[in-house]
Amino acid sequence: MGQFVSSCSKAISFHIPMFKFPNNCVDELQNALRKAGLESSNLIVAIDYTKSNEWTGKRTFHGKCLHDIDPTGFRLNPYQSVIRIIGQTLEVFDEENHLVPAFGFGDANTKGTSCFRFLPSIAEGFVNVLRSYKQITPNVQLSGPTNFAPVIKETIRIVNHTRQYYVLLIIADSQVTCEKDTANAIVEASYYPLFGVGDGPWDAMEEYNDKLPRRLFDNFQFIEYNKVLEFNRQNPDVGFATAALMEIPEQYKSILELGILHEDFISTRRSKADAMKFASYNDLQNELLSQGLEKANMLIAIDYTKSNESIINTFDLALKVFVSDQPIRVFGFGDVNTRDTSYFEFPQTCQTFKQVLECYTTTTPSIKLAGPTSFTPVIEKAIEIVKEINQYHLLILLADGQITCEMETLNTIVKASNYPLSILMIGIGDGPWDMMNTYTDNLPKRHFDNFHFVPLNQTLQFNYDHPEIGFATAALSVIPRQYKTIKDGTTAIPTESHQFQAVPTESHKFQAIPDSYETFEELQKALRRSGLESSNLVLAIDYTKSNTWTGERSFQGKCLHYIDPRGAELNPYQKVILTLGRTLEAFDDDNLIPAFGFGDIHTGGNSCFNMGVNSQPCQGFAQVLTRYNQLTPTLKLSGPTNFAPVIRQTIDIVRQSQQYHILVIVADGQVSNEQDTADAIVQASNYPISIIMVGVGDGPWDMMNEFDDNLPQRRFDNFQFVEYAKVLQYNKINPDIGFATAALMEIPEQYKLIRKMGLLSTQAQF
Known part of the structure; x- marks a missing residue:
């Protein structure tokens, strides 16, 4: 999140990616911002009125447009929520007696070339911004494209006139489509006392966040609204405000140090950053x-x-x-x-x-x-x-x-x-x-x-x-x-x-074992040579609703759990079960495989269900596949996605058996209960358990990589993420063996480490 993250995060006790908040109310957050150096600021709000709000809302907002306004006022849409949270936090820093300019962009009139002001005069405070938004929005015709440049340039005009520090809050639902124009405007804005906070997907946002070296300072921060709400469950609003505002104190200090608030600086728009704009x-x-x-x-x-x-x-x-x-x-x-x-x-x-x-x-x-x-x-x-x-x-x-x-x-x-x-x-x-x-x-x-x-x-x-x-x-x-x-x-x-x-x-x-095998027997021998002696397999299947729309994008328009009645085509879950089963069966002494499902309408994100007959382990991977085929058509997909229940279920199994287990989680996309899952992964590192997460959808996978590499509290690195579609290409002659190799390549080293740490000894604390 830019060059100022480290010091600012220390100042207000905010840590990415796994963090917990000390802040229990907005007052505490405001005090933390003051202590971190923020003295004053003015707020400008910009609202995205592009057409994509309709189909984005169908996926993420109960099937409704993200701009849908509840006439009862009982439920706020995401735009209303962000305005309320950020406005409530920053109002005490506003020098203009809470005068908040508010703009819309991307509608049928302005499209990607300009923006419109909510009211002829500046709205007095975020409460009036909310009121204006509620009045204006039902009459706005959504259009596009998505371009932040017009509102950034309008904000520059305001800053040039007032000579004061502003926070521009851009609330948007999706990726910008006019990337170069927006990038140019962000670079231009870095010559003014202006800091931007964006909310919308996703890759170009990260580019603006980190990869615009021409800027005088890092003046853009991107926040994914739905994700950061998870980080402080007791006070989600404060959690979001903390994430959104965490860089502002350091940005404000940088603006003061660079002298951007000085009138002569703004008038000439010259700075020491010009030295980086080499002319020869x-x-x-x-x-x-x-x-x-x-x-x-x-x-x-x-x-x-x-x-x-x-x-x-x-x-x-x-x-x-x-x-x-x-x-x-x-x-x-x-x-x-x-x-x-x-x-x-x-x-x-x-x-x-x-x-x-x-x-x-x-x-x-x-x-x-x-x-x-x-x-x-x-x-x-x-x-x-x-x-x-x-x-x-x-x-x-x-x-x-x-x-x-x-x-x-x-x-x-x-x-x-x-x-x-x-x-x-x-x-x-x-x-x-x-x-x-x-x-x-x-x-x-x-x-x-x-x-x-x-x-x-x-x-x-x-x-x-x-x-x-x-x-x-x-x-x-x-x-x-x-x-x-x-x-x-x-x-x-x-x-x-x-x-x-x-x-x-x-x-x-990645070099624990080579990746050029032609048969499963060769791979099994390589695993043995690398030190793996025996293992027990636990399988967990994701039954969340996202399998439906992920499959529409990545599985020929079908749900990822679609079962071909003729058996001519296997879905990704069936393929993973079959491939890993054929590889690991030789290492399973009793050939009993506990199998669990999670994320369906009955378990949600709080528990898991046993897929075996009479809740008994399946007898070999063949029965796992049979039970999957029998149960899947009867289940109603739901959510959210949480790996914690199956991880803790595996811990219970290991405590009873006191044997090494490999937990294979097969899921279609990003986990939504990130902190709970992270805590469970850390807890599992105290036991002889390896966790392999196989991603069978098209992502996003950023948290999987965080679990794989960035959980320093663990006793050992016990989690490996494998993107199924991608690793199939590593061995094009034998793709199934290539996938099995990629999925299991860390297992021998993890097994050796578990033995070295004494987690398999009879004295280990199970």
């Missing part, structure tokens, strides 16, 4: 030099499914002063001859990027494009070169889209972190880029963060006067830090008196 490559080079970058050996790898010669020219202008005496080595990959298994090297010797461009221009017409896309061969070659030359290298990968050999590339990036090698991946297509972001941020076992991804089209906007320099700045911004980390750390750049040696790290969790 020489300015950028000097900045990189000042941050510690000295010399680098350059390696360039070009994806021959597509490429872009202007990128090479940009790096020539930006990096020419850093190029060492070693020649620049250029490689191609993905062509018809190398595909995903090898690479080819350009025949010419290049000492400058201009020569690289000449080589590329002469070589490319003879290359026949192919695929699939894998970075592994060129990264392995880069490692080989680094080991041979014993110097720091920068590997620049130019590629057009998502790689297809994800796991193989992941393992190689982790391996490369043992060497003085930075990997810079430039995305010159339109993605998708989800795995690139995973490689950048979510490989915790690396020796250092050695991979940086930059999407070309998005970063060209960071410096509108000099877009190529803006792109080069975004691409090279982390290189000095990586260089310094390598130089100061144990992954050292060798000197004359120091011969380079790769620094061993602990085995990355």
